Amino acid sequence: MALLKTDSQVGLPRAREAFHRYIGSILGLALCGVTLQDHRGEALHPTAYRLRCRDSHSASDYGLGESVPLSRLQQVPEDLVGESLTALLDLTIPENAKVPLFSADWVMADGSTGGTWDHTPDLSGDFTFSYPLPPAEEQAGSHIYLVSLLKIVLDEVDLLANDEVVNPAAVMTESGFFPLTVRPLAQPHPLAERTENAKAAIRRQPLFSVSQTEPTIPILARHWSLLASLLRFSKKGEDTEPEGFRLRRTADWVVPSHGHPSEVYEHLARVCNVACSFCYLFGNPDTLAIARAKKSIARDELDTRMTYYRPQERRALFSAQWELNEFLVDPRLPEVMRDLRETTDRPFFFTTNGNPLTPRIVEQLAEVKPVHFVVSTNTVDEPLRQEVMKERPNRTWTALHCLQELRRHEIPFGVSLVATPDFPLADLTRTIETVSELDPNFIRVNEPGFTRDHPSPMDFDTDVLWGSVIEWTQSMREKTHVPIIAIPSAYEENFFYDDPLAARVIGTIPGSPAAVCGLRPGDVVVGVGYLRPSTRSEVVSALMLVKGKVKLRIRRAGQSLELTLDTELMPKYPYTGPYIGKYIVPHGVVTAPSISSGDARGIAQQIEEVGARHSWLVTSSLMLPAARAFIERSVAEHADGIDFVVATNDYLGGNIRVMDMCTVGDIHGALVRHQEKTGRTPELILVPATGFNAHGRDLVGRHWGDLERAWNIPVRLLGHTTQFVF
Incomplete structure (x- = not known):
């Protein structure tokens, strides 16, 4: 190396x-x-x-x-x-x-x-x-x-x-x-x-x-x-x-970066050793701005990326986006992790199908802690897993026993399940009952999603299936001490509760101060100390600030209660701190992401700077209830002048319905339809930042600013909250 x-x-x-x-x-x-x-x-x-x-x-x-x-x-x-x-x-x-x-x-x-x-x-x-x-x-x-x-x-x-x-x-x-x-x-x-054409005389990388x-x-x-x-x-x-x-x-081409070691090790995930029938990668369109690899990263490319990784300066070689497959299948993983650990103490975070996690690999990863995992277990039924994931029997055995090894070495992990018709709810119930005994940080239940181009038949009614999964998830939360998160969480929050913005608790991480204080799934936090947060985002911010023993005011089943959260309690495995990969769980409190007060200030500021009397706010069908409630509650002075424009995922198709995956073309199409329907043109278009990377690019590489160039009216990006909103 x-x-x-x-x-x-x-x-x-x-x-x-x-x-x-x-x-x-x-x-x-x-x-x-x-x-x-x-x-x-x-x-x-x-x-x-x-x-x-x-x-x-x-x-x-x-x-x-x-x-x-x-x-x-x-x-x-x-x-x-x-x-x-x-x-x-x-x-x-x-x-x-x-x-x-x-x-x-x-x-x-x-x-x-x-x-x-x-x-x-x-x-x-x-x-x-x-x-x-x-x-x-x-x-x-x-x-x-x-x-x-x-x-x-x-x-x-x-x-x-x-x-x-x-x-x-x-x-x-x-x-x-x-x-x-x-x-x-x-x-x-x-x-x-x-x-990529891996067999060419010159191995060129796709511009994608x-x-x-x-x-x-x-x-x-x-x-x-x-x-x-x-x-x-x-x-x-x-x-x-x-x-x-x-x-x-x-x-x-060494550029400013966030300095996280994933800037290097994510390139180990270019290939996979299973072929799940439900894998979203099979449905990616040919024009998606993500390259598809046929081989693992070349050793000299990996060496070069290691060479220019400078976490203290927050600089690294330019980022390249490849389809993320299996992180742990590359045999160079232990060596790369050791070298990276010499330069940074930031946690490594991997999503894995579990079958590369042999006892030896887990032991080697334990030597470079902190390491966090999300393990795509999907089922504990070995024949079913082999059939759906196209996995060899010996690898299935390793995948289903790796959780015990992770627990033995006190490496925190979450478990991921996909609620496709391939895995009936009865099977998922058995899986949750089994893995809960091993103390994962959380269990993630993914609603089945597919694009227009997905090769596997997905002949189910999305709302019926998604709804049944949410109802089952809510019932399972009462039967286990592990938080169960439905993805996309916005579906549950927006269509199964009266208030889509309420600071509702999904669960608490085992071993955390929140688990000790008595918070339960379904509790709504209305006070943190002297603070009165009104959204989940504000609760997370408040919990990150407080220290010592703090009074939590909650609503539970129509009653008001007060709990004491001791933030200085020594955490116990599996809880290791407020960050688990990309998730923020302050003191072990798990909530769904939400819109924040910063978004309200941003909307009001943009409207007032432009002097717009009539604005259009782009949202998704999934987030429309929250968007309406948020504007009426937090931007009331401008509510009468705001139209909601619902963008649909026309580029990806299928049953995709999230703003994160809308392209500039999808947004433009929604604006055109709204203009034709209303016969009006706005003075300002407000577009959520979700779905755009640091360069302002969407899934196909188009910049959000192209909307203003095409419409010739002010278009403003709402950049305060950048994930899972609107």
Whole structure:
């Protein structure tokens, strides 16, 4: 395994410095001698740009959104194409079918201009990140080449004037007037294949792996594709055609990050050793901005990602999004965990089917605590598990005995079940009764979900099945000391209770202060000390703040009670603290996520800043009851001026109905339908941040800001709460 370059003396370039150099050059060329116009035909005069992001929080945390002054060229260069090629070659090297073109000649297709380049190969020993060229989006003659390039670049940058985003709709050049049309919002950008070609001479990674997590790289790919249709290349007198490109210097792509070790170890999960009939990965559309692997991560790529992982500086190699399969199947896991533990004390968190967790592996993982698991047990019926999960018998035995090993080594874990018709409720009942004796942190019951493209038949009535699962889940909570969480939790909270915002307790983690104080499933917390929280989110925040012995006021079965929570009680296994992977359980209290007061302040602020009398708030059918109650209760002064626009998951289809998985195209479609239904156009569109990553990208890599470019009215992202809301 490569040594981790965590020594501060090993210098790195400023985050995305090379890309900013490239963007500055391209914008300088593209904006020289032209006039930008907005949708009203008024001239725009941008003075700066910024990389697009989700919101101000992601801008500061991930090095995005910083305003960079534009450098204006005094005169138009004679060779615009050559200048742009030079900028592109500063951070990439083209490749043909088998080799990189470190040196080559080029000439315009019409023979008008040409040139050459000669670069020294990278001798760092780093892994080579290589990508294919995507299909050409349009044929660009030399007279409109920079207009076409500007369209590409504007997918990753916002232009600014007086610190405000300006959206050009057209450009006026010496050759004429050219619209800068936004690609139809329901259409992802073409990015070649989503599955890697692991047998090719050059093992190129799909652009889908970076189209939402490092969208700077697809910009470079689309630029090369544009040039490939405009130029002719040759090497040593023989014609050659670029088919891909590589990043020239890996160190240029070390970027700000959250510093969690998953930035490295998540790449161990590219393949799986079972084939569950209900697995959602089988239903992923071909245009989803997540790459599909055929092999485990290459050793040299893993070494390179380890090399540039710097948790103390909160920097790491750029993120790449691959389908997450089985984390523990890669034999390098113990070695990677030991190396990572030398650099960070943050918990490792894995989701696993359990069958790689042999006693030896569990013992090795116990040596690098803290480690948390969610084990997809699904059933304790061995033949049934083997049939549904396509699992070998010896692996099934290991999977069903690993929970005992985890408990023996006091490694906290949750158990995950999927309530598909394959696993009847009677079987799930037996499974919960069995695993509860092993003290998991929680049991997660996933409602069965499927997309339009899922190959397995899913011929059930979603509301009937989901409803029966919720009723069964509620009954099971009375029979076990382990919290049972139904996923999506919003379905239960919104359709099975009068108040969808109430701070209702799902359960308490065994061994936690909350379990000792006597909280029960169904209790509604109305007071924490002197605080009076009104939503679950506020209860979680209050519980994270309090110390010592605290009075909890609750409602239970129509009665008001007071309990004493001793936050200083020594925790006992399986409770180890307020964080279990991605879940926050302060003092062991388990609640469903919810909207917060911060969302209310954000909505009111956006409406007042724009001066909007009529706004549209996008939500999902799953969260509509909570959204209505929240606006009426917390933003009452603006409630009469807000329309709720329900977005449906048209891109994924099937029975998916959550905002987290809505695309920009889905949201746009809902807005169009609401406009046609009401005959009105709003003054402001409010879109929840849920479903958009730090770069502001959706499941197919589209940026939420494209909505404003298409609608030409203010669109604001509600960024306070970013998961499981609206």
